[in-house]
Amino acid sequence: MPEIQMPKLSDTMTEGTLVAWKKKKGDQVSAGEVLAEIETDKATMEWESPEDGTLTEIYVQEGGKVNVGDRIAFIGGEDEEAPKEEEKEKEKEEKEEKPKAKEEEKKEEKPKKAEQPKKETPTTEEKEEKKAAPPKAQKKAEPEKPAPTIEKAEEARVKASPVARRIAAELGVDLSSVNGTGPEGRVTETDVRAAAKSKSAAPATKVPAAVKAGESARIQLSGMRKIIAQRLVESLGPVPHFYLNINIDAAPLMEAREELKSAGEDADAAKITVNDFVLKAAVQAAVKVPRVNASFDGDAIVQFADVDLGIAVAIEDGLLTPVIRAAQNKSLREISEQAKDLAHRARNKRMKPEEFQGGTFTVSNLGGMGIDSFSAVINPPQGFILAVGRITKVPVVDDCDQIIVGHRMSLTMSCDHRVIDGALGAEYLKELRHLLENPALLLV
8 A cells, every 4th residue: 555645736736735634543545535635836625535445644734734745644454554754764765875875886986997097116216205204204194084063963963864864954954953753753854844844934924023913914825825926927027918808799698598598497506607608609719710729838829729718716715717628629508517517616625636727718707796897817828818797787879879778798808919919819809799799609
């Protein structure tokens, strides 16, 4: 049975936080059963056990942060025990020492080979000088070993594995100040890394002197908020945004929705919504104008064969964009069902990493939250994002020059100017308007 390691749950994840264990030490677990809740740099999600067996050991407690690949638990078979800390350290040390030993052997061989040709017969004068030199003078010529410092002597007395000593030297951690959790108080690599993290995190937790208790608080960023901040800077800084806005006649969409409702589509979870029409139209318009379904890649533009549609979903900690793969091959009903399923699982932390990575462009709809119109920030390396506002009643002039009550919906396209020019974006929005104002075309 394998040792369970911190999984890489997103393409940019380097460390994870163990938010909660769903099983206790000694519990039986099955493959596919929820084992823990892990916070990545993009979301907090439930993680399923990769194996059947007994949760024999838990190495990381709730709230603990560890690097991707570090062990977090051990799932054993019948009567199988987790390897002891000492055995693990020894095994790790041996793996790391083997390549080092080979390197040292190679280094030693080179000087020996180099020294052999230089061997010459001493001259008569040199022999005489050697005989004349007193034995004490010869001894003084040998290099003396430096005496160990007090700090080095103190470190030598600390029980620690060679790996822990090396990591401590790299991270600048004083071994004598680290509490060892290994056998007989031995300091392990995990202890050193934990001490280094607490040391670096200490200044950040201090509340500024000017801030009084009860008036304000300093809230540390979650991994997800950190990556959102990073991505926004990566987007608005390097990516040259420009914006195109249209207002479409949403009356045909409202009529199509009412017809579906009268045909048996009641207010259930499976109903097709106005947003589903927008998603389908956004995909179909990208098929009609394929050059917008692209991204900038250094010295080239990558035009994608499939339309992988990202859907912006607001969750408690921030924003996720689950992706409907090859959406151009899906019907309105299939897009509706998959969008609802992905949004539901995103809000309930049941997403799989591959379900929110990638995407060729994104649709963000804030109409349900009462927003008339807005401009969204592109999710790099995508070429554009479509922002959808709510449907509003406004006075409009009809074909007979009469003022009537009309339904209008705002759509704003944020474009990466390196990929999409104004004329190309306008061509896409023209096709999108045509589809949304003739929703029967989306049912074909």
